[in-house]
Amino acid sequence: MTRAAGLERLAAFLRDEGAEYAGSRNFDLGPEARPTTSALSPYLRRRLITETEVVTAAVAAFGDEGAEKFVSEVFWRTYFKGHLETHPAAWTGYQALAAEGHEQLAVEPGLRRTYEAAIEGRSGIDCFDAWASELVETGWLHNHARMWFASIWIFTLRLPWALGADFFMRQLVDGDPASNTLSWRWVAGLHTRGKHYVARAENIRRYTDGRFDPVGLDEYPDALDEPMPPREVPLSPADAVPDGAVALLLHLDDLHPESLSLGTAWVVRIGGLVAHAEGASDRVKAADEAAMADGLARAKAHFGCPAGHAHVGWADSLPAVTAWAPVGPSAMALPEGCLRVRRAWDEAAWPSATRGYSRMRKVTPQLIWGAAD
Ligand SMILES: Cc1cc2nc3c(=O)[nH]c(=O)nc-3n(C[C@H](O)[C@H](O)[C@H](O)COP(=O)(O)OP(=O)(O)OC[C@H]3O[C@@H](n4cnc5c(N)ncnc54)[C@H](O)[C@@H]3O)c2cc1C
CATH class of the missing domain: 1.10.579.10 (DNA Cyclobutane Dipyrimidine Photolyase, subunit A, domain 3)
Incomplete structure (x- = not known):
């Protein structure tokens, strides 16, 4: 699970499946068949590659119209992230x-x-x-x-x-x-x-191209209901990045520190925080560890400073800065006082993610052409 593997997968998708995506994406032809979708989600989920990268690459390869369906699926991810951020309950x-x-x-x-x-x-x-x-x-x-x-x-x-x-x-x-x-x-x-x-x-x-013939499905059920739907809360503002030397904390929701806007801050130390999902399988844990090792290695080369797992006291007395950790295990595990920086992509999209998905679609062009990271 590395950024290089994610970029390879993106290149293969643009070369092979991408052009047929809109017509074939609904087909599940089974684990042995060639994918009908990009299979980029393990990389996007950890931001080994970013939404900006995959969307701009798809638009460059297929044009606005040819890439539209794929872009709108990537936006579902962004929409859900923003929605949970404003409905943490x-x-x-x-x-x-x-x-x-x-x-x-x-x-x-x-x-x-x-x-x-x-x-x-x-x-x-x-x-x-x-x-x-x-x-x-x-x-x-x-x-x-x-x-x-x-x-x-x-x-x-x-x-x-x-x-x-x-x-x-x-x-x-x-x-x-x-x-x-x-x-x-x-x-x-x-x-x-x-x-x-x-x-x-x-x-x-x-x-499924006739692979299955299920019997006994309840095809006329009622929707579930709940007495107290999650309430909307205001989006928490991001923190300002301080000038001067900082310690940068990496976590599993954002492992492309090279593209994080840090203003005039100067990274002199890097720590990695791995917070797995509760009960995660060994496969998921191994993917998380591999992704973090890759993130730390790239960050070390990019910033030219020491990088390792964030043990107690890793930041010493430096201000600790991190990419925004959306609702989930990383956010729960962030050390107190860590300054959180939000990417332009999320900053532009999340305020429109509080209701249904259709409102989000209106910010699409602004995001594609305007987002720096
Ligand atoms: C019950 C259920 C549970 C799901 N759980 C997850 C999950 O834990 N993690 C996860 O990343 N996705 C989840 N999805 C969304 C979706 O199934 C996957 O993102 C998608 O199958 C990933 O395959 P892909 O990368 O080939 O997608 P592509 O079709 O190639 O789409 C490109 C990217 O867009 C995003 N995307 C595509 N479809 C959706 C969608 N419906 N919702 C949100 N983002 C989307 C993903 O980041 C994906 O990598 C879930 C969907 C359902 C119905």
Whole structure:
């Protein structure tokens, strides 16, 4: 998991799948087939490569129109990040529900049997079982498979949605607090209230090229409801970067320090903070560690100063500066007093991410051509 591997993947996507993306992205042809999408999410999630880079590269390769669908998908990521930032209770609420769900499993044998059969790929629904195994074996699922899987989990197996989101967070190599939590909420009908995503057998047959023929799906369920939807809070302002010598803290949400705007600050020490998702699989942890090692090595070469894991007292008496850590494990683990710098991309987009996605779309051109980082 390195920036070089991410750039290679981006180049391969622009050369091979990119031109066909809009027409083929909904097809999940299975783990053995060539991808129909970019498979860039593990790199974007850790910002080994940035949204600005992939969007400008796609527009340069395919033009505004040719790149439109891909750009709008990248924007979904930005939208979810900004939305969770202004609705942090969606994250804390999910965490509380997942913990509650695990407690329920301990005392309700029927629920536990259904849950275990689901995560072990023994539900009896062919596609669902194949995706459960694929997720555990590879750390990955196609977007359409994630939608179908979440829908079947919630509406056919009638399992708590937060336990499904928790299963994804543990296994996905691109596991992301915003995209994952809010996508599960969206499928359930909690994000756009009352509008849920229903997996239909015909749609699955079609977009898996006939690999599956699922039976027993509940195709007419009601959306889930919740008494207290997450409240909107104002976006916290970013901090100003001080002049002079600083210690730079890297974390798993932003591993491209070379493009971070640090004004007149002068980086003399670099520390790395690794905060895995709770219960992350060994594959996810290994990807996190590899990405951090890569980030530290590049930062050391770029700033020409020592870099290593951020042990207690690593910053000495220097002001510590870091890229903004959005809601999630990195933000929770940031040391007190660390100054947080926001990228121009997020600064431009997040204020428009407080409601539905359509409002975000209006800032697209401004972001593509105006964002420096
Ligand atoms: C239930 C569910 C859970 C999900 N959990 C995650 C998660 O934990 N982490 C994660 O990164 N994405 C998640 N997604 C969104 C999406 O499935 C993945 O981003 C996408 O499959 C990644 O594949 P790709 O890189 O080939 O995407 P491409 O189609 O090539 O898109 C390019 C980039 O745009 C972003 N993107 C694309 N689609 C979406 C989307 N629907 N929502 C948000 N961003 C998107 C990703 O950063 C992606 O790398 C989830 C979707 C669902 C339905």
